Amino acid sequence: MELQIRNLSKTYSNGVQALKNVNLTIPSGMFGLLGPNGAGKSSLMRTIATLQEADSGSITLGELDVLKEKKEVRKVLGYLPQEFGVYPKVTAEELLDHMAVLKGILHKKERHAVVAALLQQTNLYEVRKKNLGGYSGGMKQRFGIAQALLGDPKIIIVDEPTAGLDPAERNRFHNLLCEIGEDRVVILSTHIVSDVSDLCSQMAIINKGEVLLTGDPLRVMNDLNGKIWKKMIGKEELMEYQLQYNVISSRLFAGKTLIHIYSDQRPDYSFEMVQPGLEDVYFSQITAAAAAPGMNEVLKAMS
Numbered sequence: 001m002e003l004q005i006r007n008l009s010k011t012y013s014n015g016v017q018a019l020k021n022v023n024l025t026i027p028s029g030m031f032g033l034l035g036p037n038g039a040g041k042s043s044l045m046r047t048i049a050t051l052q053e054a055d056s057g058s059i060t061l062g063e064l065d066v067l068k069e070k071k072e073v074r075k076v077l078g079y080l081p082q083e084f085g086v087y088p089k090v091t092a093e094e095l096l097d098h099m100a101v102l103k104g105i106l107h108k109k110e111r112h113a114v115v116a117a118l119l120q121q122t123n124l125y126e127v128r129k130k131n132l133g134g135y136s137g138g139m140k141q142r143f144g145i146a147q148a149l150l151g152d153p154k155i156i157i158v159d160e161p162t163a164g165l166d167p168a169e170r171n172r173f174h175n176l177l178c179e180i181g182e183d184r185v186v187i188l189s190t191h192i193v194s195d196v197s198d199l200c201s202q203m204a205i206i207n208k209g210e211v212l213l214t215g216d217p218l219r220v221m222n223d224l225n226g227k228i229w230k231k232m233i234g235k236e237e238l239m240e241y242q243l244q245y246n247v248i249s250s251r252l253f254a255g256k257t258l259i260h261i262y263s264d265q266r267p268d269y270s271f272e273m274v275q276p277g278l279e280d281v282y283f284s285q286i287t288a289a290a291a292a293p294g295m296n297e298v299l300k301a302m303s
């Protein structure tokens with residue numbers, strides 16, 4: 001099963017162009033869709049999940065035309081939206097059972113077995129009688145995966161699922177995603193780079209509605225070998241370095257500022273080469289897209 005997105009565009013009525021001629025081929029396994037806030041990730045996820053219309057373009061899942069055969073798509077699709085609300089005064093078991101009815105699992109015995117198996121798989125069986133209002137963020141997200149798995153879908157979409165989870169819960173959630181991603185299409189939309197580097201065998205970076213890069217995370221990191229350099233500077237020096245070099249990221253480290261720059265050659269001996277990480281790929285793509293032609297010149301002229 002493969003999801004193919006061709007020339008997909010969407011402009012909202014307020015004039016925001018959320019998707020600009022998006023082309024993606026998404027095979028089975030975990031696919032990471034990485035981009036900053038407002039990049040268009042949710043717009044794309046909702047369109048694939050048949051919840052909103054595109055202006056032009058096509059999406060196919062195997063033989064299915066996703067934009068036209070919505071009912072058929074919904075039968076094979078599981079979706080965990082960004083804002084996943086639960087009824088606080090209902091238990092996990094009750095709500096999952098109710099959702100299973102909505103998904104068309106009408107036979108009582110069969111439904112009980114499915115619900116129990118999903119609660120086991122998501123490690124919620126022990127707390128199945130607890131009201132969802134008392135669940136932690138991680139437990140709620142695991143419940144979200146349990147409901148997305150109802151009906152054994154061929155494609156699962158999870159929209160920014162790890163935001164707000166503590167490291168232990170995030171880890172547990174990652175393991176669960178990994179397990180379910182073995183024999184179906186799982187699309188993980190996130191702005192957290194390590195979600196993608198930890199889990200995904202294929203990825204795309206999206207910004208301002210445009211796909212900037214697609215590929216295998218290891219390969220795209222290798223492509224930057226020998227081109228990323230680091231240096232510790234004082235934080236008051238940052239602007240100067242930004243003017244002189246292609247600074248792709250800066251962060252505080254032990255009270256100083258650690259910068260990474262993109263350069264085909266070592267700029268000078270005060271810089272040290274670093275093994276590129278996915279963050280370097282991400283920031284080099286985003287900064288290159290942000291730097292409209294001549295931006296450095298404009299900055300220089302202003303200083």
Ligand SMILES: Nc1ncnc2c1ncn2[C@@H]1O[C@H](COP(=O)(O)OP(=O)(O)OP(=O)(O)O)[C@@H](O)[C@H]1O
Nearest residue numbers: 012014016018035036037038039040041042043044
């Ligand atoms: N229903 C809507 N009406 C008008 N504009 C919208 C609507 N939904 C999203 N947008 C705009 O479209 C752009 C893309 O939004 P989208 O939510 O798809 O991005 P995102 O990558 O999911 O970001 P976030 O991580 O913040 O959710 C943004 O500029 C957003 O303000």
